[in-house]
Amino acid sequence: MNDDRTSPAGRRGPLSTHSVFGAPCWVSLTSRDLKVTEEFYSAVLGWQWRPVRLGDPFRIALAGGRPVAGIAAVAAMWQMAVAWTPYFAVRSANETVSRAQERGGTAAVGPISLPPGRGALLADRDGATFGIWEGELFTDWENWRTAQPAFIRLHTRDAFDAAIFYGEVFGWADPEGDCEVQYEGGEVVLRNGGHIVARIVSGALGSAPDPAIRPHWQVHFAVDDVEACARAAELHGGGVLATHGSEAVLRDVDGALFTVTARPVPR
Numbered sequence: 001m002n003d004d005r006t007s008p009a010g011r012r013g014p015l016s017t018h019s020v021f022g023a024p025c026w027v028s029l030t031s032r033d034l035k036v037t038e039e040f041y042s043a044v045l046g047w048q049w050r051p052v053r054l055g056d057p058f059r060i061a062l063a064g065g066r067p068v069a070g071i072a073a074v075a076a077m078w079q080m081a082v083a084w085t086p087y088f089a090v091r092s093a094n095e096t097v098s099r100a101q102e103r104g105g106t107a108a109v110g111p112i113s114l115p116p117g118r119g120a121l122l123a124d125r126d127g128a129t130f131g132i133w134e135g136e137l138f139t140d141w142e143n144w145r146t147a148q149p150a151f152i153r154l155h156t157r158d159a160f161d162a163a164i165f166y167g168e169v170f171g172w173a174d175p176e177g178d179c180e181v182q183y184e185g186g187e188v189v190l191r192n193g194g195h196i197v198a199r200i201v202s203g204a205l206g207s208a209p210d211p212a213i214r215p216h217w218q219v220h221f222a223v224d225d226v227e228a229c230a231r232a233a234e235l236h237g238g239g240v241l242a243t244h245g246s247e248a249v250l251r252d253v254d255g256a257l258f259t260v261t262a263r264p265v266p267r
Contacts, residue, residue, distance in 0.1 A: 022170040022179040023192035024152050025089040026138050027069050027219050028131065030080050031254050034059065034073035036237075040253045041071075044232040045221060045260075060138070067138055068149060068221075082254040084219040085121070086152045086198075087131035088170055093118040096132050099169045100124070124165055126156050126215040149221055152198050153187075153259075156215040159202040163188040166200075220247070222263040229260045 031037040034057060041047045047061040047068070061069040074080060090096040093111035100122050101107060108129070110120030117135020124130070156162045163181060166172065172179040172190065180191045188200040223229050230240045230248045237253035246262035 020089045024086045026087040043236045082256045087133045090132045093134040128215040154200040159200045220259040220261045223260045
């Protein structure tokens with residue numbers, strides 16, 4: 001957990017998931033080798049690192065001094081898949097898990113207490129994995145959203161069915177929340193506070209770089225030079241699976257997939 005939580009007004013203090021509930025609030029990677037993972041992402045995305053209270057296998061990735069992601073080198077130890085996972089802010093981990101299970105989802109881990117919060121690892125009814133987090137945020141949400149993660153995209157079989165599932169689980173239609181769901185350009189788009197934070201698109205098997213890939217959440221990181229990131233990934237043991245104009249789908253040294261997206265040029 002990061003200790004530099006700062007409010008949008010500049011006052012120091014914990015920021016709760018209640019302030020952005022229903023929106024993605026963090027991303028985390030499970031890997032096999034911490035040193036190899038650090039070297040790869042330092043070369044490709046320019047990240048720096050710092051330890052966290054959870055112990056040696058865990059690190060916080062920093063971009064420009066700001067926390068952007070968590071790394072857990074526990075894939076082999078805990079027999080978990082190597083993958084990037086988005087976490088959504090919730091008011092109650094217990095209630096969210098119950099809602100997901102009632103709608104055909106499954107709970108793989110938790111809810112468990114990880115002070116100063118509680119988390120769980122879930123899968124939707126098509127098998128796409130995602131996490132939930134209740135408690136203090138890892139960093140100021142607005143800073144995290146703009147530091148490097150651009151958004152997350154769910155590749156699934158039926159975007160409308162998935163939108164109904166996540167909408168009911170996370171309360172996207174809650175009048176007290178800031179989330180807004182719309183259909184734009186063939187995708188379901190989730191906004192929070194006016195910002196696009198997630199997209200849901202149909203056709204996971206047909207449009208994925210690997211046709212065997214099942215429905216999954218893909219994390220997009222905003223970068224200044226997509227081609228340079230792709231070259232660095234290949235030079236440091238990863239690979240390039242596909243390029244689509246201003247973005248590229250990359251594979252890290254352990255096989256985890258992620259996307260780099262060109263950062264919008266400031267006006």
